[in-house]
Amino acid sequence: xxxxxxxxxxxxxxxxxxxxxxxxxxxxxxxxxxxxxxxxxxxxxxxxxxxxxxxxxxxxxxxxxxxxxxxxxxxxxxxxxxxxxxxxxxxxxxxxxxxxxxxxxxxxxxxxxxxxxxxxxxxxxxxxxxxxxxxxxxxxxxxxxxxxxxxxxxxxxxxxxxxxxxxxxxxxxxxxxxxxxxxxxxxxxxxxxxxxxxxxxxxxxxxxxxxxxxxxxxxxxxxxxxxxxxxxxxxxxxxxxxxxxxxxxxxxxxxxxxxxxxxxxxxxxxxxxxxxxxxxxxxxxxxxxxxxxxxxxxxxxxxxxxxxxxxxxxxxxxxxxxxxxxxxxxxxxxxxxxxxxxxxxxxxxxxxxxxxxxxxxxxxxxxxxxxxxxxxxxxxxxxxxxxxxxxxxxxxxxxxxxxxxxxxxxxxxxxxxxxxxxxxxxxxxxxxxxxxxxxx
Numbered sequence: 299x300x301x302x303x304x305x306x307x308x309x310x311x312x313x314x315x316x317x318x319x320x321x322x323x324x325x326x327x328x329x330x331x332x333x334x335x336x337x338x339x340x341x342x343x344x345x346x347x348x349x350x351x352x353x354x355x356x357x358x359x360x361x362x363x364x365x366x367x368x369x370x371x372x373x374x375x376x377x378x379x380x381x382x383x384x385x386x387x388x389x390x391x392x393x394x395x396x397x398x399x400x401x402x403x404x405x406x407x408x409x410x411x412x413x414x415x416x417x418x419x420x421x422x423x424x425x426x427x428x429x430x431x432x433x434x435x436x437x438x439x440x441x442x443x444x445x446x447x448x449x450x451x452x453x454x455x456x457x458x459x460x461x462x463x464x465x466x467x468x469x470x471x472x473x474x475x476x477x478x479x480x481x482x483x484x485x486x487x488x489x490x491x492x493x494x495x496x497x498x499x500x501x502x503x504x505x506x507x508x509x510x511x512x513x514x515x516x517x518x519x520x521x522x523x524x525x526x527x528x529x530x531x532x533x534x535x536x537x538x539x540x541x542x543x544x545x546x547x548x549x550x551x552x553x554x555x556x557x558x559x560x561x562x563x564x565x566x567x568x569x570x571x572x573x574x575x576x577x578x579x580x581x582x583x584x585x586x587x588x589x590x591x592x593x594x595x596x597x598x599x600x601x602x603x604x605x606x607x608x609x610x611x612x613x614x615x616x617x618x619x620x621x622x623x624x625x626x627x628x629x630x631x632x633x634x635x636x637x638x639x640x641x642x643x644x645x646x647x648x649x650x651x652x653x654x655x656x657x658x659x660x661x662x663x664x665x666x667x668x669x670x671x672x673x674x675x676x677x678x679x680x681x682x683x684x685x686x687x688x689x690x691x692x693x694x695x696x697x698x699x700x701x702x703x704x705x706x707x708x709x710x711x712x713x714x715x716x717x718x719x720x721x722x723x724x725x726x727x728x729x730x731x732x733x734x735x736x737x738x
Contacts (some may be wrong), residue, residue, distance in 0.1 A: 325350050326720060327365045328696065330375035333357065335686040336670040339663045339702070347379060349692040352718040356688055372720065377712055378700050380666070381684055382413030382693035383648055384673030385439070387521050387557045387634030393421040400427065402733055403644050404438030406583055409726045410645030411708070413439050413693035413716045414673060414683065416634075418475050418501060418521065420445040425470050439716065440691075442677060445471035447501070448488055450479020456487035463491040472680070476501035476517065489515050509545070513554050519632060521557040523617055532616035533609045542620070546627035555676060557634040558621050560654040562642045568599050569610040570641075580646035582734045584638070592640045622659035632676060633669030649709045662705045692718040
């Protein structure tokens with residue numbers, strides 16, 4: 299039977315709504331798990347983790363930790379339990395998206411163990427979505443939201459920048475998003491008022507502002523490693539070791555965090571292989587029209603007479619050198635993939651990004667910690683999460699194999715818990731199949 303696009307979305311929504319209406323289990327017990335707490339590189343064997351409501355209530359050995367009567371028991375012997383991941387450069391679907399589409403994007407994040415998303419481009423209605431997720435009306439990752447961006451197009455004077463900061467603080471946004479084109483005087487005005495009001499600012503490095511000024515002005519996160527390649531002349535040849543060491547030291551000393559988005563940026567640069575991306579199996583979970591747009595856009599970029607593939611490959615290679623240097627230099631790295639975006643499918647993109655970080659020279663533990671403990675530390679004023687410990691938000695991923703042995707093991711998921719709600723692998727597979735069916 300054929301259904302219209304609207305009909306298919308309604309079917310999808312009907313299939314997902316039962317999970318949204320179910321309250322979190324009052325008590326859940328993971329029994330026999332090998333726990334990766336992610337506070338340090340260690341494994342706690344044969345553990346019992348008790349979840350009450352949306353919190354981890356207790357953690358201890360099976361021999362000393364009784365399972366409460368009536369608890370929902372999840373047998374975890376031979377499996378590995380770790381915190382859910384944080385996506386620190388993610389996006390809500392575009393303004394005007396249907397409720398079903400929004401909820402499907404949130405489900406894709408959850409289906410892959412992403413339990414917190416920092417949305418990096420605000421539009422009207424997102425704050426309401428954030429509150430609906432928090433209340434349980436919508437099942438999705440916990441949302442931290444940047445407001446509508448500060449760019450050359452949206453901010454034309456320092457006075458406008460100051461007023462925009464005050465407006466976003468009053469409206470309830472969690473942080474400010476910096477986009478290209480912002481003039482330096484407007485950037486400084488934005489930063490001054492943001493500091494006064496206790497509002498974070500993060501994102502790109504506008505050309506007129508420059509990397510060093512943004513770091514010295516205490517921009518909290520530099521996303522996409524923006525500005526570094528320009529500062530280091532990364533498109534021209536090998537990076538200057540002394541200049542690289544100097545900017546790494548400055549980044550660390552100012553406690554500036556970076557969000558690399560390594561895989562997505564290869565797409566932006568044009569260094570990725572289109573044939574490989576076209577074969578990504580996760581594309582079946584996105585609307586066909588949207589995937590077709592991605593393909594057309596990438597072909598147009600590579601067909602442009604000004605496109606220099608050799609330079610694109612050089613930049614991509616130097617970004618890996620930079621990421622390794624930042625890690626080795628003690629800079630705080632926060633995980634992000636910029637999903638949904640060109641060939642960056644929510645949730646599924648984390649597996650590709652983790653592999654890319656390890657290929658750049660980071661140990662699996664460091665890559666995973668950038669998405670767990672370091673995210674929780676960065677967002678510690680919003681809640682307690684990012685490690686497996688009593689009192690932490692019950693955002694958990696149960697794995698069939700140890701991801702510290704091989705980063706690909708993170709994709710071998712037996713289930714995901716978000717704020718105390720458990721989604722087992724069978725349920726996730728069934729809903730993914732239903733979602734794929736709506737995209738044909």
